[in-house]
Amino acid sequence: MTDQLRRKAAIVGIGATEFSRSSGRSEQRLAVEAILEALQDAGLEPDDIDGIINSDYEPTNQVDVVNAMGLRNIRSYATIPHGGGSSCGTIAQATMMVASGECKCVVAYRSMNERSGHRYGSPEIPAAFEWIYGLHAPYGLLVPGEWVAMHARRRMIEFGETREQWANIPLTCRAHANLNPNAIFHEKKMTLEDYLNAPILADPLCRLDYCLETDGAVAYIVTSAERARSLDTTPAYIHATAQAMGYPVWYQTNYYRDSLTTASEIVNTAKILWEKSGLTPRDMDVAQIYDHFTPAVLTSLEDMGFCKKGEAGDFVGEGRIGIDGELPMNTAGGLLSEGYIHGWNLILEAVRQVRGTSTAQVRDVEFSLVTSCLGAPTSAAILSR
Amino acid sequence: MSQEIPKISRPIPKLNADTEEWWAGLRRHELLVQECASCGHLLHPPGPMCPECRSLDRGWRKCSGKGKVYSWVIINRPMHPYFFGKAPFPVVLVEMEEGFRVVGSIDCVIDQLCDGLPVEADFQDESDEFSMLLFRVVL
Numbered sequence: 001m002t003d004q005l006r007r008k009a010a011i012v013g014i015g016a017t018e019f020s021r022s023s024g025r026s027e028q029r030l031a032v033e034a035i036l037e038a039l040q041d042a043g044l045e046p047d048d049i050d051g052i053i054n055s056d057y058e059p060t061n062q063v064d065v066v067n068a069m070g071l072r073n074i075r076s077y078a079t080i081p082h083g084g085g086s087s088c089g090t091i092a093q094a095t096m097m098v099a100s101g102e103c104k105c106v107v108a109y110r111s112m113n114e115r116s117g118h119r120y121g122s123p124e125i126p127a128a129f130e131w132i133y134g135l136h137a138p139y140g141l142l143v144p145g146e147w148v149a150m151h152a153r154r155r156m157i158e159f160g161e162t163r164e165q166w167a168n169i170p171l172t173c174r175a176h177a178n179l180n181p182n183a184i185f186h187e188k189k190m191t192l193e194d195y196l197n198a199p200i201l202a203d204p205l206c207r208l209d210y211c212l213e214t215d216g217a218v219a220y221i222v223t224s225a226e227r228a229r230s231l232d233t234t235p236a237y238i239h240a241t242a243q244a245m246g247y248p249v250w251y252q253t254n255y256y257r258d259s260l261t262t263a264s265e266i267v268n269t270a271k272i273l274w275e276k277s278g279l280t281p282r283d284m285d286v287a288q289i290y291d292h293f294t295p296a297v298l299t300s301l302e303d304m305g306f307c308k309k310g311e312a313g314d315f316v317g318e319g320r321i322g323i324d325g326e327l328p329m330n331t332a333g334g335l336l337s338e339g340y341i342h343g344w345n346l347i348l349e350a351v352r353q354v355r356g357t358s359t360a361q362v363r364d365v366e367f368s369l370v371t372s373c374l375g376a377p378t379s380a381a382i383l384s385r
Numbered sequence: 386m387s388q389e390i391p392k393i394s395r396p397i398p399k400l401n402a403d404t405e406e407w408w409a410g411l412r413r414h415e416l417l418v419q420e421c422a423s424c425g426h427l428l429h430p431p432g433p434m435c436p437e438c439r440s441l442d443r444g445w446r447k448c449s450g451k452g453k454v455y456s457w458v459i460i461n462r463p464m465h466p467y468f469f470g471k472a473p474f475p476v477v478l479v480e481m482e483e484g485f486r487v488v489g490s491i492d493c494v495i496d497q498l499c500d501g502l503p504v505e506a507d508f509q510d511e512s513d514e515f516s517m518l519l520f521r522v523v524l
């Protein structure tokens with residue numbers, strides 16, 4: 001049975017501020033700058049917006065956006081939880097809001113001064129650590145890199161992976177960032193030696209396995225496929241979306257599952273996505289894979305079905321994830337080298353690949369995949385021309 | 386008048402009714418695992434319900450303390466000020482012989498760490514209220 005939501009909605013506008021280490025502006029202002037740009041890109045007006053979506057980690061309240069922009073027509077709103085797992089879930093939500101007829105034009109936004117303001121890589125210092133964090137914090141595991149390193153070690157143990165293999169991911173992202181003037185690391189090249197000599201922060205992860213910390217905002221606009229065709233822009237049709245939880249599931253510390261090298265939330269998301277889309281990994285012309293830490297990309301590629309378990313280390317070698325490879329990946333530089341807007345900048349690049357406007361454009365893109373964070377309830381989307 | 390410089394203390398867990406007995410076990414120098422009183426399923430981290438049979442009847446089993454290193458991280462650049470000056474130090478994930486995993490510290494030379502390294506649970510008292518797991522290598 002064909003998915004009822006297939007190609008019923010489209011992303012018709014994208015907007016972003018510059019990505020920097022210090023924006024010098026409030027997160028509220030960054031958010032409305034990105035939204036205004038997305039509206040202009042779509043050829044729509046603020047008065048057209050009747051739905052608004054953000055993520056649970058978003059510091060800019062929806063009412064601040066409404067007040068700042070004078071949005072008077074909002075009739076539906078939603079917040080998608082689970083941090084980095086939520087980014088593509090907002091596309092799923094926007095699709096439902098538009099395809100149901102409840103909304104005509106939905107805006108989704110993510111804004112953060114994650115470098116100059118609160119950094120996710122620096123621990124809060126509360127009196128005591130709640131939830132799962134309490135089991136790990138006393139021993140010295142307090143931030144995402146330290147949590148993820150435990151999973152990364154298992155990839156080395158189970159699959160004999162080497163840091164030379166891991167290096168292909170940050171090196172490819174950096175090469176793509178070098179083509180993208182908006183990337184934080186546009187000017188800065190990276191060599192294998194740079195990677196192998198980078199300081200090991202939480203062994204086995206080095207600094208270049210860690211994503212960036214970035215100030216900036218992105219936004220996108222979703223409308224119905226019918227309306228999209230009437231606009232003076234190239235629509236990226238939403239072919240399929242998926243969200244899944246996995247079981248058991250915590251945030252980046254999934255130490256209590258059968259496997260530390262299989263992410264059940266990605267396995268489940270992939271199953272739903274391929275079923276709903278009627279497509280397979282081989283149909284993907286380009287992919288934006290959530291790259292908060294290098295080894296997480298390898299597990300994501302396997303669990304999405306791009307290669308067998310334990311083979312991702314080889315899969316990413318020999319140029320296969322470069323622009324001319326089998327699976328061109330993270331073509332704007334990804335979270336490792338373009339910027340870290342909690343995965344949302346990957347959505348914008350997935351749209352650009354459908355439009356043909358990427359700075360690392362893949363030829364003849366029909367299907368453009370984007371995924372969200374491994375290690376938490378997550379999501380993914382396939383966009384199409 | 387001299388002013389006391391506030392001392393950054395070790396991060397500690399915030400307990401709730403589902404987890405306090407597990408930590409109380411460590412304080413008594415016992416490694417516990419939650420055991421479903423209905424079906425016998427072992428659960429760590431502890432929770433309010435058995436995810437297998439949905440029983441709310443929660444019990445505890447005292448573990449042998451024997452396990453094997455399953456994974457580890459060496460913290461070279463700590464992000465939390467309590468750990469500044471203590472690096473490099475290892476944190477281990479240990480698979481206990483009862484079949485569940487638990488995070489702890491380990492008393493060993495970093496080069497000793499390997500997959501399957503046999504270890505035994507010991508306990509380190511941090512305060513009158515709080516003890517931690519400190520694994521020792523079984524020779």
Ligand SMILES: [Zn+2]
Pocket residue numbers: 421422423424425426435436437438439440
């Ligand atoms: Zn039970």
